[in-house]
Amino acid sequence: MDAQTARAADAASYFLIESKGNWAGPNAGTFLLDAAALAEAGHRVRVFLVEDGVLSAVGTDTPEIERLAAAGVEILVDDFSAAQRALGATKLSPHVRLAGMDVAAAALTQDGCRGVWH
Template sequence: MDEYLLIESQGPWGGPGADRFVADATRLRRAGHRVALFLVENGTSAAFTGADEALRELLEAGGQVWVDAFSTTHRAFAPDRLLPGARLVDMDEVAGKLLEPGVRGVWH
């Protein structure tokens, strides 16, 4: 089983690419791979109340949704409105994951 850390920096309004990237994450998870989707910069906007259904599908499939705490703070998003199941992370956790053997990082 492979492990992926997918990194999304675009928000849902940026076009269909972000939704397709999340759908790719869900497909990987349903194929049995471990998947964490890290939302950074404008991508963090997808992880709050009213977020895209695609993130809920990823969580329901057993994937993880990580949201950059720094980006969230600088965009004045309220952490209490975070999508249930998503969690705030700092860059040290992201860097640690990328340095683990066998983890494949993919940036969109």
């Protein structure tokens, strides 16, 4: 087994749910940076922004979202939370896509998925 195959076998799948906005305290952005670090280490990572966490995806110049995208993280924004905050798809980063809770439920029930809610 070569090194790349060994790393792939050791890779985990993470579904990380962020419910806090960037202003929620000094560690609010750290969760998203941790997600990027997991992806950069070779793990499959998906981030689901919900509640005030959707505000992290507003605009085109959000460092955390840019790093997640560069690391290959799939970034999902809860469509209900976005609608409640009057955020249409045109106000969100081009690196994210709107998704419903059904997508989150399906992801969390996949074999081997490690879910973390912040």
